[in-house]
Amino acid sequence: MMKNTAPPISPKVTDPKVTDAPRALKRSRPVQVADQIKRWVVERDLRKGDKLPNEAEMIAQFKVSKGTVREAMRILEAQGLIVTKTGPGGGSSVGEVSKDRAMSLLGNYFYFKDLSLSDIYQIRKLLEPEMVANLAGHLDDSTLAELREMAHQYPEPARSPEEEKQQHISSLAFHARLAEASDNDLLGFVIAFMARILADLTVYRRLYAAPNKELWERGRRHQIELVDALERGDGPGARAIMLSHMKGAETMMNAQEMRITREFMAETPTP
Amino acid sequence: MMKNTAPPISPKVTDPKVTDAPRALKRSRPVQVADQIKRWVVERDLRKGDKLPNEAEMIAQFKVSKGTVREAMRILEAQGLIVTKTGPGGGSSVGEVSKDRAMSLLGNYFYFKDLSLSDIYQIRKLLEPEMVANLAGHLDDSTLAELREMAHQYPEPARSPEEEKQQHISSLAFHARLAEASDNDLLGFVIAFMARILADLTVYRRLYAAPNKELWERGRRHQIELVDALERGDGPGARAIMLSHMKGAETMMNAQEMRITREFMAETPTP
DNA sequence: CGCTTAGATTTATTATGATGAATTAGGCTC
DNA sequence: GAGCCTAATTCATCATAATAAATCTAAGCG
Numbered sequence: 001m002m003k004n005t006a007p008p009i010s011p012k013v014t015d016p017k018v019t020d021a022p023r024a025l026k027r028s029r030p031v032q033v034a035d036q037i038k039r040w041v042v043e044r045d046l047r048k049g050d051k052l053p054n055e056a057e058m059i060a061q062f063k064v065s066k067g068t069v070r071e072a073m074r075i076l077e078a079q080g081l082i083v084t085k086t087g088p089g090g091g092s093s094v095g096e097v098s099k100d101r102a103m104s105l106l107g108n109y110f111y112f113k114d115l116s117l118s119d120i121y122q123i124r125k126l127l128e129p130e131m132v133a134n135l136a137g138h139l140d141d142s143t144l145a146e147l148r149e150m151a152h153q154y155p156e157p158a159r160s161p162e163e164e165k166q167q168h169i170s171s172l173a174f175h176a177r178l179a180e181a182s183d184n185d186l187l188g189f190v191i192a193f194m195a196r197i198l199a200d201l202t203v204y205r206r207l208y209a210a211p212n213k214e215l216w217e218r219g220r221r222h223q224i225e226l227v228d229a230l231e232r233g234d235g236p237g238a239r240a241i242m243l244s245h246m247k248g249a250e251t252m253m254n255a256q257e258m259r260i261t262r263e264f265m266a267e268t269p270t271p
Numbered sequence: 272m273m274k275n276t277a278p279p280i281s282p283k284v285t286d287p288k289v290t291d292a293p294r295a296l297k298r299s300r301p302v303q304v305a306d307q308i309k310r311w312v313v314e315r316d317l318r319k320g321d322k323l324p325n326e327a328e329m330i331a332q333f334k335v336s337k338g339t340v341r342e343a344m345r346i347l348e349a350q351g352l353i354v355t356k357t358g359p360g361g362g363s364s365v366g367e368v369s370k371d372r373a374m375s376l377l378g379n380y381f382y383f384k385d386l387s388l389s390d391i392y393q394i395r396k397l398l399e400p401e402m403v404a405n406l407a408g409h410l411d412d413s414t415l416a417e418l419r420e421m422a423h424q425y426p427e428p429a430r431s432p433e434e435e436k437q438q439h440i441s442s443l444a445f446h447a448r449l450a451e452a453s454d455n456d457l458l459g460f461v462i463a464f465m466a467r468i469l470a471d472l473t474v475y476r477r478l479y480a481a482p483n484k485e486l487w488e489r490g491r492r493h494q495i496e497l498v499d500a501l502e503r504g505d506g507p508g509a510r511a512i513m514l515s516h517m518k519g520a521e522t523m524m525n526a527q528e529m530r531i532t533r534e535f536m537a538e539t540p541t542p
Numbered sequence: 543c544g545c546t547t548a549g550a551t552t553t554a555t556t557a558t559g560a561t562g563a564a565t566t567a568g569g570c571t572c
Numbered sequence: 573g574a575g576c577c578t579a580a581t582t583c584a585t586c587a588t589a590a591t592a593a594a595t596c597t598a599a600g601c602g
Contacts, residue, residue, distance in 0.1 A: 297564095325552090325553070325554085326553075326554065327553090341554090341555085344554095355553095355554070356553085356554080357552085357553050357554040357555075358551095358552065358553055358554080359551065359552045359553065360552085360553085361552075361553050361554065362552095362553065362554080363554095
């Protein structure tokens with residue numbers, strides 16, 4: 001598609017090559033080159049795995065030095081848009097942005113923002129029930145089995161703070177797994193992102209629920225009932241269970257007054 | 272400025288051959304350096320504006336060449352974590368990630384994801400009513416005035432497709448402005464992000480509502496009533512109006528079956 | 543005295559070329 | 573034909589030098 005010559009997209013981005021003389025915007029050359037490569041990719045509708053020209057060609061194409069090209073590549077690589085390999089058949093190619101990287105980059109933004117737990121739970125209470133209502137009856141057997149296993153992973157209440165923490169993280173992984181199955185990618189992403197923030201809080205700030213046996217037991221029962229409801233396609237039931245679960249979790253967390261992790265999110269190296 | 276003396280941070284210059292850790296990842300040197308700088312920043316709890324060592328010091332610190340340091344800087348810059356200036360007193364400093372950049376980076380992720388309009392509206396219907404309920408009674412006069420002006424900007428139905436488009440974008444800007452005022456940064460961000468996606472769709476794909484006079488008039492009335500409700504602190508009323516508005520907007524959009532923009536989100540150069 | 547501006551200084555930016563490392567493809571041996 | 577070895581290709585890193593941009597200093601001018 002989009003085969004013809006004229007680019008149909010409005011170039012509100014100040015093209016530094018075209019408008020070079022009068023309005024030299026103070027974007028560095030590597031950034032300009034990176035932008036040009038982005039446009040180049042979009043215009044050709046390249047997809048994951050499609051290859052880009054090699055370094056030498058780029059140098060010739062853009063009339064810049066090798067260092068500049070390399071810096072441009074690093075920019076694109078940092079954004080997850082390309083991957084680069086050495087050797088014959090190597091070079092740079094289009095790489096789809098991983099969910100992990102997207103969450104890390106977004107996490108960097110909220111590093112400066114001081115999110116509160118109630119901020120997060122306000123959204124969780126809205127989104128997670130909706131998501132499971134969508135999911136009911138739409139999960140395949142292997143996913144259901146996986147969820148069921150996660151729900152049953154800790155049959156007993158925690159006996160140590162460390163175990164408590166593990167259970168909390170495991171519970172968040174349960175939610176992240178649900179999010180992964182969502183048909184609505186944006187909904188799933190936001191939910192998974194919140195789960196990750198909470199997990200990071202748990203790890204870095206030793207945030208975990210006070211060892212309240214009753215609340216914990218109810219949380220576990222919720223997970224199991226939820227999987228049941230999902231399996232039998234009971235959307236409203238799943239929604240209700242999740243809402244109840246969110247309220248319970250919020251109660252547990254609210255005991256902890258806590259601010260968002262002051263740590264740039266590390267990218268988990270999963271190539 | 273910076274206490275001189277010994278290099279304070281562990282300069283575990285990982286010689287690519289001698290990686291002490293068993294999980295020796297094949298991360299390139301620029302990436303390693305970038306990671307170390309990130310750690311360095313976090314450990315000192317540096318904030319926006321705090322300065323990093325200059326190039327020469329980094330070269331000495333990390334025992335790498337100039338080019339490697341520059342590539343590392345470009346990585347951090349691409350993520351919005353640092354800004355660099357030339358000249359005396361220049362160099363690199365910590366820069367907080369702008370909302371615009373965060374949205375662009377996240378948009379790159381969804382570039383590959385084919386979001387649908389119904390995906391977006393499913394979430395809007397949940398989040399936007401909640402947000403305005405929070406906002407009621409919490410807006411200062413200038414914000415209210417600003418919103419009111421936006422709501423009144425187009426007193427007449429559009430007479431041309433181009434005007435229609437402008438009105439649609441203006442309406443989205445109204446929602447983005449609301450999101451900006453949200454106390455809940457995450458909630459505000461998600462809503463602003465969706466508004467931006469829809470705006471990009473409008474611009475790039477000529478997506479705008481069919482010129483339905485009645486629906487448009489209702490949308491406009493909604494905005495005005497909403498500002499009124501916000502001003503008098505009527506949370507439930509604001510919520511109801513927004514929900515109704517979202518349903519109306521969804522109806523308009525659903526006429527268009529449309530997929531998300533196939534365009535990397537351009538960063539608007541707003542320093 | 544105050545303002546302007548020419549120059550010096552600091553710092554990043556770009557360029558060039560040489561050497562090294564990683565990976566694959568193809569050929570060679572058995 | 574399987575497995576190893578060599579060679580070719582491509583990026584990765586380093587080193588050096590020249591350039592450009594921003595700021596500071598202070599001389600010069602009115």
